[in-house]
Amino acid sequence: MDELQQIWKRHQYVARASAAFIYGILVSVAMNFFWVPGKIYSSGITGLAQLSTTLMKRYLPFQLSTAALLFILNVPLFFLAWKQIGHRFTFFTFLAVVFSSIMIKSISTVTLTKDPIICAIFGAAINGFGTGLALKNGISTGGLDIIGLTLRKLTGKSIGTINIIFNAFIIFAAGAVYGWPYAFYSALGIFVNARVMDIVYTRQQKMQVMIVTNKPKSVVDCIQTHMRRGITIVHGAEGAYRHDQKTILFTVISRYEQLELKNAMEESDPYAFVSISDNVKIMGHFYEPEP
The missing domain is CATH 3.30.70.120 (Alpha-Beta Plaits)
Structure with missing residues (x-):
């Protein structure tokens, strides 16, 4: 029985590591094939990393890539997850973020189309599928997921309000940086992302x-x-x-x-x-x- 349990645990670890790797590929495709060419911002920490990169290019003499900022912004959240949620959860979340950052940096930007509606929908659908797959395998993609799980554990309440406020900030930032039509395109992408994620990740339904x-x-x-x-x-x-x-x-x-x-x-x-x-x-x- 102990041997079977060990085999099952190894299988779970391999499945979670594989899901983290697949998520890294999918989010990089969403970013470099659709969001960047279409000037679309993602939701959560990924969107904040995109916004920070754009502002650094405009107003600072130095800049960091979206991939680097995605990892840096998640670092304090890793410590929070390690303390409040669990070591195994944190390890696989760390893997997902590392794979994402590496893949976003490694895969070159390809402009399939600059149509913002197409870029918003397809980028969000790909990212939503990857995020849902990761959650389905018991890992997080970092960012607001960690904050949400921590608050739910400490207070029993949902993070829905914080998610809405944070993503509203991203949407308004998209409008301020690229023009207000792009705020609506980013909002469309965030909605599609959530819907696809719900289709794939069904544990919360x-x-x-x-x-x-x-x-x-x-x-x-x-x-x-x-x-x-x-x-x-x-x-x-x-x-x-x-x-x-x-x-x-x-x-x-x-x-x-x-x-x-x-x-x-x-x-x-x-x-x-x-x-x-x-x-x-x-x-x-x-x-x-x-x-």
Whole structure:
């Protein structure tokens, strides 16, 4: 058993390192093929690094590349993550940022088009896919992710407001530097990035599950073997067609766990009726694995 656990851990480490490397490639493609030619700013710390590079070119006698600034701006956040979130999480986040900085610096800028709308949409879609892939594999891409996870751990509150304020600053900066139409193009890119990231990274999307079954004990045991979820049991339900006794089970899962739920139901009661509702708002405790 210990040997299997070691093999599984090594597999997880390789998967996370690979996801960090792939993210580095994707963000560099988004940056050098679309954002730079289209004069589009990204969201978060990446956008701040782009803005800082632009201002340094205009107003300072020296300058640093976006790749270098991306790493420098993340350094204090690495220390925060190491102290507040976890060493393993910090290590793989560090890898993701290092790979990003190296790839952005190494891959030359290619002007496929200067159309700002195309650059905003395609750059954001590529970056959103990379970010979602990284999050799906249990790593962060640095920046606001670290601040958000830290605040959620300390206060239990979301970082949504800070994200909105920070990205609004980036959007207005794009307008001030390149002209106000580019503020709207950058806003479009930030929106597309978030949507694509949500499509890829589904762990934060909650779903309510209702199960009508004749085998409640088997179903409960199997679900809790496959995933760590609480279940509410309602006895005494009655089927309207045959008037046979049923039990109703309620639980909430993440979209990421749908396959595990399906496997659990096939093992325990393949004939059970299962209804799943999207977009559930949770009040109270909902277990989420540590990064």
